[in-house]
Amino acid sequence: MDTIITTLAAHGGIGMFCAAFLAGTFLPFASEAVLLALLAAGTNPVELLIWGTAGNTLGGLFNYGVGSMGREEWIARWTKVAPDKLERGKQWVRRYGAWAGLLAWVPVIGSVITVALGFLRVNLLYSLITFATGKFIRYWLIVRAYIAI
Template sequence: MMLFMLELLNEYGLLSLFLISFLASTLLPLGSEWFLVALLLQGSNPFATVIIATIGNSLGAATNYLIGSYGGDWMVKRLLRVEKNQLRRAETWFNRYGSWSLLLAWLPIIGDPLCLVSGMLKTPIVRFTLLVTTGKGLRYSFLALLTLHGAEMLF
């Protein structure tokens, strides 16, 4: 497994980051933050790394939006196996805070269902894209800054 991770980092760095970021935002139990940190510590360009991770993760969220918008209950409940309590929690957030809650689409557990609910409730795609991309971009930017400043302090 470790050799596989090293190969991903060394040979396919930003492409791997894009794919992992995309998949991590599509209801699969993955995280992309560790890969971003590893690339930054290896010396990857911070700007490119943040942009690639943000685009991949936002496109994954858009996939959830499209499934919520066009996939129907069967796809959401049977194929994706989103639990009722996750969906209910996301709906509660969405009803309480409106589309502004999409700024928090990066949160674990609630973020992916939030994008599904947004699609089900037919949030305008431009608004969805701006809010989700902003939230995810800020998260990755903060993580990159934290990583780079932490590395400076340690080394």
């Protein structure tokens, strides 16, 4: 994992985009390590914020697409999300709709939410807006905390 993080960090904004995309999907990856490495290397924080938000939002869109395929057995197999977690995610999304996308940045739960949004065919535009907003705020807080140190 360290080699992947080092390689991605060596590629600046594009590396941040790739790391954020992976982290935004149901794949286990932490883009924060790449973000912090790039900040420490002196990369422009605004650039990282833009690349990170874009990549992570597209990763969430990928999950939405998997969910929109509509077969729970496929979702369980491809995402490795336990059926009980998927069911809880679906119930939660039914309750909050696209607003649930604001929590798409939360590890594990965020993947369940984005898959459930797709599965339940929640409005794609509203879902994308909430994904992007939540993910932007998370990266902004990390960048702010780093700069304050």
